[in-house]
Amino acid sequence: MSRKILIVGAGQSGLQLAHGLLQHGYQVTLMSARTADEIRGGRVMSTQAMFDAALQHERDLGLNFWEDEGPHFDGLGFSLAGPDGSLALDWAGRLNAFAQSVDQRVKMAGWLEALEQRGGRVIIHGVTVSDLDRLVNRYDLTIVAAGKGELVQLFGRDPSHSPYAAPQRALSVVYVHGLGPRPERGDLATVNFNLVPGVGELFIMPALTTTGPCDILFFEGIPDGPLDRFTGIRSPEEHLRLTLELMERxxxxxxxxxxxxxxxxxxxTLAGRYAPVVRNPVGPLPSGGAVLGMADVVVANDPITGQGSNNAAKCAAIYLERILAHGDRPYDQAFMQEVFGHFWDYAQYPTTWTNAMLQPPPPHIVQVLGAAAGHQQIADRFANGFNDPRDFFSWFMDPGKAASYLESVVGAAV
Amino acid sequence: MKGTAMLRSSRVRPYAITGGRTIARMPLLLETLVSVPDYDLMVHQMLVAESRDIYALCRSVQSIAEISAALDMPLGVVRVLVSDLADDGRLRIHPTAVHAGVPEHMLLERVLRGLQTIKH
Structure with missing residues (x-):
């Protein structure tokens, strides 16, 4: 008899893993707090820019339903505001393969319906700890992939990997139609990373939403700074008006x-803030059972590096591979620790990089960002680091390595 | 601005494979009624404890809320077990008044009764 797996949460990681397990003959039950129609008709949840390595995991499972329909982007633009507010630096790196953002309202609703059509069991219910406590023994393995509800409290904070106790940015997201192109970019479609030192960041990226192709305006404001003004905004129109006012300024x-x-x-529109956190992967239940946390339940980074949905896709791929490799052996707590260990082998890099990007840039990073304006190969390497952040640790993250890399590029160009 | 936003609505297909049609079952609401159409003692004995309790209780029509209250069982557990029993053909899910478009006074009363006795 096939093994029974319960997944709580209908986001990128939970649904991707559910589809993967279903395709390998597992009996999958997925619990979602909302129906597909409620997700589709609800509020935006993320900016969800996904790069090639993460998109490939979706292709591997035949889940790339919107790949042709949604806009692609092929580069990452970087703009730095100078002390007088003028444009001090501006360049764009080219990605080796395209990236894409499909509104999770479109994607998760579609994946949820597809899961049920393909034979998965879908239960609409906002799961509580007492539900889990009584359900866990009915399944060979229970995975919590709902990063926004009460269930995350089951997973204790890991202080050794959580350097911040408080939110580091105030987040504001607006989805818009009608945004024009950046003329400097020519034909290159880009996600734009605007850095305003001491104030925050503005990311702009093309996306596909429920009403077609659009752009997302995403502010990361330093708390209590001039961009931290979206708390208490009631109407979406007011949210957009304030966004435009801050953009103009x-x-x-x-x-x-x-x-x-x-x-x-x-x-x-969406506004909020949270403290980045890494949690223990095993969630103990009152009756003695245990559940396994995944993706942002256990590793919730600030969205400043756009890695949330990428990490979720990579986490789902790693968990799928480890569950398949485990065969018929029991999914005990040692297994749960081991599975998370495989994810953390990867996730430690985007986590460390992301936490570093929340700080004012140190001199060697300022040098790199400056040199990229004159050397396309540096700009390209920076852009492609968003696809695989592990590369940043061979040059960008370390002052010594950054210096020798810059020397090799700049020296060779002379 | 508002006019053009309206015109754009629903341009994106839910997903490509079926052109957006779905066979998804309706969610089990608090007021959704279920019953066992053909009670079978053999089935009863075969089921594991909590499913067995629901199977026995639903010899008469029950709402999801009533099952949760009568068996002191968390709602999520009721929803999962009812769904499993229905998928195995042991239990019938009635179309709810909301979905069928028929308001029903009796239904509202029993939902209220279920809610009043429910425990969390």
Whole structure:
């Protein structure tokens, strides 16, 4: 008889893993707090820019339903505001393979319906600890992939990997239609990373939402700074108006293409903040059972590096591989620790990089970002690091390695 | 601005494989009624404890809320077990008043009764 697996949570990681296990003959039950229609008609949840390595995991499972329909982007643009507010630095790196953002309202609703059609069992219910306590013994393995509910409290914070106790950015997201191009980019479609020192960051990326292709305006404001103004904003129109006002003030080169923007829909805005955290992967239940946490339940980084959905896709791929490799042996707590260990072997790199990017850039990073303006190969390497952040640790993250890399590039160019 | 936003609605297919049609079952609401159409003692004895309790209780029509209250069972557990029993053909899920478009006074009363006795 096939093994029974319960997955709680209908996001990138939970649904991707559910589809993967189902395709390998496992009996999968997935519990989602919302129906597909409720997800589709609800509020945006993320910016979910995904790079090639993460997109490949979706292709491997035949889940790339919107790959042709949604806009692609092929580069990463970087703009730095100078002390006087002018554009001090501007360049774009080219990605080796395209990236894409498909609104999770579209993707998760579609994946949830597809899961049921393909033979998965879907239960609509906001799961509580007492539910889990009574359900866990009915399944060979229970996985918690719901990073936003009460269940994350089952997983204790790991202070050794959680350097921040408080949120490091105030987040604001608006989905819009009608944004014009950045003329400097020519034909290169990019996600734009605007850095305003001491104030925060603005990311702009093309995406596919419920009403078609759009762009996402995503502010990361330093808490209590001038971008931290979205708490308590009630109407989406007001949210957009404030976003445009802040763009005009702090990133006028982006505001210049935003004169005709309009909200995609009433649910196209989001504001919030959270402290980045790494948690223990095994969640003990009152009756003695245990559940395994995945993706942002156990590793929740700040979205400043756009790695959340990428980490979720990679986590789901790693968990699938380890579950398959485990065969018929019991999924005990040692197994849970081992599975998470495989994910952490990877996730430690994006986590360390992301936590570093929340700090004011140290001199060697300022040098790298400056040198990228004159050397395309540096810009390209920076852009492709978003696809696989492990590469940053061979040059970008370490002052010595960064210096010798810059010397090799700049020296060779002379 | 509002006019063009309206025109854009629903341009994106839910997903490509079926052109957006879905066979997804309706969610089990608190007021969803279920019953065992053909009670079978053999089936009863074969089921594991909690499923067996639901199977026996649903010889008469019950709402999800009533099952949870009568068996002192968390709602999530009821939803999972009812779904499993239904998938195995042991239990019938009635179309709810909301989905069928028929308001029903009796139904509202029993839901209320279920909610009043439910424990968390």
């Amino acid at each position: 702090y990133v006028p080169w982006e505001y210049a293409r935003a004169h005709n923007v309009e909200l995609t829909d009433w649910g196209g």
